[in-house]
Amino acid sequence: MEREHSVPRPGWQRKLEEIGFTYHSMDGRYWDESVCYSFTAEEIDMLESVTAELHEMCIEAAGAIIERDWFDRLAIPEHARNLIVDSWNRDEPSLYGRFDFSYDGRYPPKLLEYNADTPTSLIECGAAQWFWLEEVKPDMDQFNSLHDKLIERWRQIAADGWIKGPLYLSCIKENEEDLCTVEYMRDTAAQAGLDTVFIFTEDIGWDEDRQLFADLDGEEMAALFKLYPWEWLVQEDFGRQLALNKVRMIEPAWKMLLSNKGILPVLWELFPHHPNLLPAYFNADNFRREYVKKPLLSREGANIIIEKAQPLMSKDEGYGGEGYIYQEYSPLPMFGAGNFPVIGAWIVGDESAGIGIREDSSLITSNLSRFIPHYFIP
Incomplete structure (x- = not known):
C-alpha cells in the first residue's frame, strides 16, 4: 500500500457532475485526485477475504444479541426490540454495509467500526473512482464491483418477492450529499428493473384510517429505501407506527444491532483476540493507558474522544446520551506529511464489493475527510 501523487484530469469537476456527484468540493476539497493509493493484488485479496469474514462474524453477533437478550447493552429502546426480532425472524434482506479499517500495508487491518445502516460515499466509490481509473490508469485494476453488485442485489431482493409495487427511496430535504446518494441508489435499482419513486422523508405520511404509510398522492408505500438512521426513526x-404497518424497509430493522457501536465489544467478546479486531468493552476499566471513547450512536466521527497524553476530541454533535463503548487506541497509519487514511470496505448482500479511501490530517475521520481514489496492479 503506497500513497502516490497524481495529475488531476482536466475538467474533473464537470466529469464528476455528469455522473451526479455534485458535492465534490465540500469544504474546498472533498474529492481529491491529486493523489491516489496503490495496492498489490495480494493486499486486495486479503482485504476482500477479511471483509467477508467480518460480515459473517457480524451476522453471528446479531443473532447472539437477540438470543441472549443483550438489547440493554446496546441501549436499544424497549419499543424497538420486537421490531428488531420480527425483522430478524423474517430474514428480511440486507442490501449493503461498510466496514472502516485502519490498515498500513504491513499489519492486518483492524476494524474501527461498521456503518451498517446508512453508509455513504457510494457514488464516490462505485462510480467516480472507477471512471477515474479508466481515464488515468487504464492498464490497472481496482477493487470495485460495488455498482454491479448493487444492481444484482436489487434483482435478488425483487426476485425473492420482497418488493411489491414501486420502490420508494427517500432522504431528508436540503442535504445535497444525501440527495445525490439516494439518486445514485435509485439509478442502480432502476437498472435492476425496479419501478422507483423518490420522496423526501418529511413528505411521507401516515394514513390513520387505512393504517399505512402514503406518499403525497395518498398512494400506499409498501417498500422503502431510507437514507435515514434507524436510531432516529424509532424515536x-x-x-413507532412501523409496528402497525408492515412497510418493507431497506435497510431492515435488525441492522440496528450492527450500526450500533455496541457491536464492537460484542464482537470482541465472541471472537477474542481475532487478528482484525481491536479490544473493545462497555467500560474503560480494562484500559490502563490510551483508548478511544465512542458513543453507541454517532455519525461521521462526531463526539469521539481519543484518550491519551493529549486528548483529542472530534466535533460535538450532541451524541453520547445513550452511552459509550471503549476501544483500544490504534493510531491510524500516516502516509506522507500527516495524511491519515481509513479504508471503507463494502459488503453487498453477503459479498465483498470493493473499497473507498477517506483521508484526513486528523486522526479522527469526519464527513469532510477527503475521498482518494485507488488502484492495484493486476
Missing part, C-alpha cells in the same frame, strides 16, 4: 411517531 419518532413515524418509527
Whole structure:
C-alpha cells in the first residue's frame, strides 16, 4: 500500500457532475485526485477475504444479541426490540454495509467500526473512482464491483418477492450529499428493473384510517429505501407506527444491532483476540493507558474522544446520551506529511464489493475527510 501523487484530469469537476456527484468540493476539497493509493493484488485479496469474514462474524453477533437478550447493552429502546426480532425472524434482506479499517500495508487491518445502516460515499466509490481509473490508469485494476453488485442485489431482493409495487427511496430535504446518494441508489435499482419513486422523508405520511404509510398522492408505500438512521426513526411517531404497518424497509430493522457501536465489544467478546479486531468493552476499566471513547450512536466521527497524553476530541454533535463503548487506541497509519487514511470496505448482500479511501490530517475521520481514489496492479 503506497500513497502516490497524481495529475488531476482536466475538467474533473464537470466529469464528476455528469455522473451526479455534485458535492465534490465540500469544504474546498472533498474529492481529491491529486493523489491516489496503490495496492498489490495480494493486499486486495486479503482485504476482500477479511471483509467477508467480518460480515459473517457480524451476522453471528446479531443473532447472539437477540438470543441472549443483550438489547440493554446496546441501549436499544424497549419499543424497538420486537421490531428488531420480527425483522430478524423474517430474514428480511440486507442490501449493503461498510466496514472502516485502519490498515498500513504491513499489519492486518483492524476494524474501527461498521456503518451498517446508512453508509455513504457510494457514488464516490462505485462510480467516480472507477471512471477515474479508466481515464488515468487504464492498464490497472481496482477493487470495485460495488455498482454491479448493487444492481444484482436489487434483482435478488425483487426476485425473492420482497418488493411489491414501486420502490420508494427517500432522504431528508436540503442535504445535497444525501440527495445525490439516494439518486445514485435509485439509478442502480432502476437498472435492476425496479419501478422507483423518490420522496423526501418529511413528505411521507401516515394514513390513520387505512393504517399505512402514503406518499403525497395518498398512494400506499409498501417498500422503502431510507437514507435515514434507524436510531432516529424509532424515536419518532413515524418509527413507532412501523409496528402497525408492515412497510418493507431497506435497510431492515435488525441492522440496528450492527450500526450500533455496541457491536464492537460484542464482537470482541465472541471472537477474542481475532487478528482484525481491536479490544473493545462497555467500560474503560480494562484500559490502563490510551483508548478511544465512542458513543453507541454517532455519525461521521462526531463526539469521539481519543484518550491519551493529549486528548483529542472530534466535533460535538450532541451524541453520547445513550452511552459509550471503549476501544483500544490504534493510531491510524500516516502516509506522507500527516495524511491519515481509513479504508471503507463494502459488503453487498453477503459479498465483498470493493473499497473507498477517506483521508484526513486528523486522526479522527469526519464527513469532510477527503475521498482518494485507488488502484492495484493486476
